Amino acid sequence: MKTINQEEVQKYIDQFANEPVYIHLETTNGAYAKHFDKTAHNVGAYIRNAQIKYERGKIIKSDDFDTYRVGLKTGGWVYAEGLTDYEFNDEGQLLLAGHDQQGRLMVALQISPKPFRM
């Protein structure tokens, strides 16, 4: 993956608009958050291979950091923040992820024309 290029990513987001796509959406602070910090608790959610269709999608740069937010307008909304890196892979999938200083994944939003591998 490489650092997000806003225009590039916007182009890919536009490309998937108004057609059925599969998404992977995830956020986590890790399975050991509480193990290392008693006051923390483990938080995570993910959805893989939900099919959606969005009429408009947008990537926006945050004001203070080099992170990005993405919103996809469906009948409802799909939203992710803290995104830092992207890749458009050989399978035609747009992968967006937010990594911390140690390179650990904290959030991911991925869009694919076909189901993600299980």
Next chain:
Amino acid sequence: MDYSQHKHVVIIYPHPDDESFGTSGTILNFREAGVPVTYLCGTLGEMGRNMGSPFFANRETLPEIRKQELIDACNVLDMNLEMLGYRDKTVEFESRDDIAQRLKQFIVDLGATLVITFYPPYAVHPDHNAMGAAAFEAVKGIEPENRPELWATAIINNRNEVLGEPDIVVDTESVFEKKLEAIKAHRSQAEGMLSKMRESSDFIGEYESALQRLQFESFYRIDVDELDE
């Protein structure tokens, strides 16, 4: 301990790297004594957060990368490998009975005289606890006269308060070079830990610092008839 008294050791954990961090020294001791060891690895750690440091994997490439790392580590440890094909973070939502049935079949077919797994619910990660619970159930499902020994790994911080001193403590110093090699085979997962270790104030060299942290592997001996439930 006389490692050669065992005929076959079966390791049951959910993630690639569980075996190397927690049990590889013990595995190496069994292998040196000529005892075959088989790892039943539940998942490919598909949902892992560590992507390498600096990161080189992504959510979609991670499974293949971790699969190769697992194969490499098992080669270092000279251990057989069976990948069970469950998915990271979801083991607890599968049918425990079904998993236990599969595990039991492996244990019986391999003629295991010792099974090593996680100690539920003292193993922190939900997959660890679910895999351990299924392994306990599998062993319990074998008629007492054919039952293998069962050792379990607890990793909660206050394990000694809750469970008492571990029954078995293995000193891995004599095989530690290989243990470190097995850990490093899990490049995507180990790099973060190793670089954190290098930056810590008490760092005294990679081998020495790793030895300080990972020299001893400890297990609780489980009698499945004594478990409540």
